[in-house]
Amino acid sequence: QQPVQSPQAVILREGEDAVINCSSSKALYSVHWYRQKHGEAPVFLMILLKGGEQKGHEKISASFNEKKQQSSLYLTASQLSYSGTYFCGTEKGSQGNLIFGKGTKLSVKP
Amino acid sequence: DAMVIQNPRYQVTQFGKPVTLSCSQTLNHNVMYWYQQKSSQAPKLLFHYYDKDFNNEADTPDNFQSRRPNTSFCFLDIRSPGLGDAAMYLCATSRDLGREGLYEQYFGPGTRLTVT
Numbered sequence: 001q002q003p004v005q006s007p008q009a010v011i012l013r014e015g016e017d018a019v020i021n022c023s024s025s026k027a028l029y030s031v032h033w034y035r036q037k038h039g040e041a042p043v044f045l046m047i048l049l050k051g052g053e054q055k056g057h058e059k060i061s062a063s064f065n066e067k068k069q070q071s072s073l074y075l076t077a078s079q080l081s082y083s084g085t086y087f088c089g090t091e092k093g094s095q096g097n098l099i100f101g102k103g104t105k106l107s108v109k110p
Numbered sequence: 111d112a113m114v115i116q117n118p119r120y121q122v123t124q125f126g127k128p129v130t131l132s133c134s135q136t137l138n139h140n141v142m143y144w145y146q147q148k149s150s151q152a153p154k155l156l157f158h159y160y161d162k163d164f165n166n167e168a169d170t171p172d173n174f175q176s177r178r179p180n181t182s183f184c185f186l187d188i189r190s191p192g193l194g195d196a197a198m199y200l201c202a203t204s205r206d207l208g209r210e211g212l213y214e215q216y217f218g219p220g221t222r223l224t225v226t
Contacts, residue, residue: 002152029210029211030210030211030212032213032215034215040219041200041217041218041219041220042153042200042202042215042217043217044214044215044216047211047212047213047214049209049211049212050211053209053212055212055214087152087153091211092155092167093165094210094211095141095158095160095165095206095213096141096143096158096204096213096215097143097155097158097165097167098155098215099155100152100153100154101152102151102152103152
């Protein structure tokens with residue numbers, strides 16, 4: 001099943017913080033986060049694995065609550081370049097085949 | 111620079127006329143994926159190759175097929191495009207790092223398909 005993201009959209013001023021949430025109705029081994037700017041391809045941000053292992057960008061932080069089947073992406077001191085649509089993805093199989101949530105559109109204003 | 115390349119970037123085809131989209135990669139990744147993304151929607155996985163093994167998603171229409179002649183190239187064939195197939199088609203690659211779930215995907219720029 002498709003993971004559920006919230007909020008659907010958020011507008012920030014530069015320097016403000018935001019949290020994007022992703023939840024699943026099934027048990028997860030990993031959660032993947034990608035950002036897509038308008039007209040561009042998605043770009044990898046982070047993978048969080050069951051057990052606490054993470055792989056991703058140093059400036060991005062996220063959490064993964066395995067018991068609650070939830071993940072949150074934390075964007076602090078937002079910059080204009082953070083604008084875009086953020087997708088979380090959960091596994092459909094064991095070879096990286098993901099199902100993405102509907103996305104959260106983040107707009108950062110000057 | 112190692113990368114994922116998709117050609118063409120824009121493709122216009124007629125209703126029912128077969129079309130092929132191509133993807134190539136210089137990353138030497140063993141996994142390749144094809145996604146369909148419609149406007150303001152999430153990318154939807156159509157199928158993927160793990161090495162030479164083809165894995166079709168259950169809800170991918172038969173109208174969509176794929177070929178992977180070698181590690182570097184992968185093709186998406188749409189046999190009889192309908193108006194509903196107009197979308198951005200994204201190719202992505204990844205490699206097996208020997209750890210379940212650890213598949214960082216690198217996306218190509220996409221091919222925007224228009225069906226007239």
